[in-house]
Amino acid sequence: MQALLASPSLRASLPSARPSLPSRGLVALAAPAARARPLRCGPRDTMEALARDEMLNAVELEQWESGKSANDIAACQGIRIRRHGRPAASMDDIQAEMGAPRNILEKIIWDKEIEVAQGLARCPLNEVIESAGKAPPTRDFYGALAAAHKRNGVPALIAEVKKASPSRGVLRENFDPVEIAQAYEKHGAACLSILTDEKYFQGSFENLQKVRKAGVKCPLLCKEFVVDKWQIYYARVMGADAVLLIAAVLTDLDIKYFLRICKELGLTALIEVHDEREMERVLAINGVQLIGINNRSLETFIVDTSNTKTLLEKHGDAIREKGILVVGESGLFNPDDVAYVQNAGVSAVLVGESLVKQADPGLAIAGLFGKELVH
Numbered sequence: 490m491q492a493l494l495a496s497p498s499l500r501a502s503l504p505s506a507r508p509s510l511p512s513r514g515l516v517a518l519a520a521p522a523a524r525a526r527p528l529r530c531g532p533r534d535t536m537e538a539l540a541r542d543e544m545l546n547a548v549e550l551e552q553w554e555s556g557k558s559a560n561d562i563a564a565c566q567g568i569r570i571r572r573h574g575r576p577a578a579s580m581d582d583i584q585a586e587m588g589a590p591r592n593i594l595e596k597i598i599w600d601k602e603i604e605v606a607q608g609l610a611r612c613p614l615n616e617v618i619e620s621a622g623k624a625p626p627t628r629d630f631y632g633a634l635a636a637a638h639k640r641n642g643v644p645a646l647i648a649e650v651k652k653a654s655p656s657r658g659v660l661r662e663n664f665d666p667v668e669i670a671q672a673y674e675k676h677g678a679a680c681l682s683i684l685t686d687e688k689y690f691q692g693s694f695e696n697l698q699k700v701r702k703a704g705v706k707c708p709l710l711c712k713e714f715v716v717d718k719w720q721i722y723y724a725r726v727m728g729a730d731a732v733l734l735i736a737a738v739l740t741d742l743d744i745k746y747f748l749r750i751c752k753e754l755g756l757t758a759l760i761e762v763h764d765e766r767e768m769e770r771v772l773a774i775n776g777v778q779l780i781g782i783n784n785r786s787l788e789t790f791i792v793d794t795s796n797t798k799t800l801l802e803k804h805g806d807a808i809r810e811k812g813i814l815v816v817g818e819s820g821l822f823n824p825d826d827v828a829y830v831q832n833a834g835v836s837a838v839l840v841g842e843s844l845v846k847q848a849d850p851g852l853a854i855a856g857l858f859g860k861e862l863v864h
């Protein structure tokens with residue numbers, strides 16, 4: 490019998506998802522050879538496909554069999570964000586067991602685990618999967634970036650619809666997501682990023698859905714803190730063409746598994762890295778098309794655009810050989826900032842604050858690039 494690591498999402502649904510998953514948590518499945526029927530597109534089949542594609546790593550299997558907790562496995566990959574795995578508990582009880590969150594990103598993730606459990610209770614996974622299968626076709630997020638970069642001769646723009654953030658507070662009081670999205674599209678944004686986290690960014694999945702239903706044509710990134718596959722299916726249902734997967738939060742197996750789900754749903758995955766270790770991890774994963782280099786540390790809020798230059802000086806050749814597009818994210822305010830990351834090797838930029846806080850976010854785009862962008 491082929492033992493298969495519990496998928497990240499399955500792990501999240503187990504009673505002790507992260508703190509300590511006993512080796513009995515291994516899920517024994519029929520040896521792939523024994524399966525006669527073709528692969529269905531359900532999560533269990535995705536897990537079998539995962540195993541069949543030998544995306545699993547013997548080291549990871551050994552770690553699980555050694556009884557290491559999922560948090561220990563994550564820590565072995567340099568991940569500093571822990572999971573509590575107790576979505577039904579109060580934050581007080583969680584903190585009594587884990588101590589206070591070490592930084593804002595860990596706090597966001599601890600809240601997200603609880604939110605996802607509430608979402609699952611509200612809209613069970615099988616229903617979301619069924620709805621995702623009926624959603625209109627996705628738009629080509631990756632292709633839109635590549636085309637815009639070629640058309641304009643500057644990095645393609647992913648313009649972010651963001652009302653507030655932990656580091657900057659409220660950016661725009663008068664916040665109409667559809668109005669902002671339409672202004673961005675009118676002035677040449679290739680794609681849009683829509684914040685869907687409510688507690689820390691005052692965003693929502695409803696904003697994503699409104700923008701999609703308003704007739705905005707450019708592809709939409711669901712800017713969410715993904716910790717479970719339910720969020721990917723739900724993003725698809727609510728109108729996303731791409732989702733964000735954050736390497737600082739997700740293990741290699743999480744990313745491999747979620748990449749496969751994105752592929753099945755026709756979604757582009759933007760894999761976000763911030764440091765050397767995360768870049769090396771992500772470049773070792775097959776199927777990555779789009780890497781975002783965040784100049785902002787999501788743990789300290791420090792923004793340093795030289796981060797993009799440093800990472801691309803070392804890894805640019807490998808990235809180009811793989812045909813991966815790179816998105817420079819955060820802290821871009823003027824043409825010099827854009828030129829700096831362009832010279833470093835990015836094909837696109839993701840920009841929020843410097844646009845959304847302007848009186849006319851659409852008009853601000855020409856100011857950011859020093860020229861009008863063409864469609």
Ligand SMILES: O=C(O)c1ccccc1NCC(=O)[C@H](O)[C@H](O)COP(=O)(O)O
Binds near residue numbers: 783818821840843
């Ligand atoms: O922006 C924050 O304060 C923040 C805190 C914790 C996690 C994520 C956070 N921001 C997400 C982003 O990275 C930005 O929204 C995005 O890259 C755009 O950055 P900017 O142009 O500087 O608004």
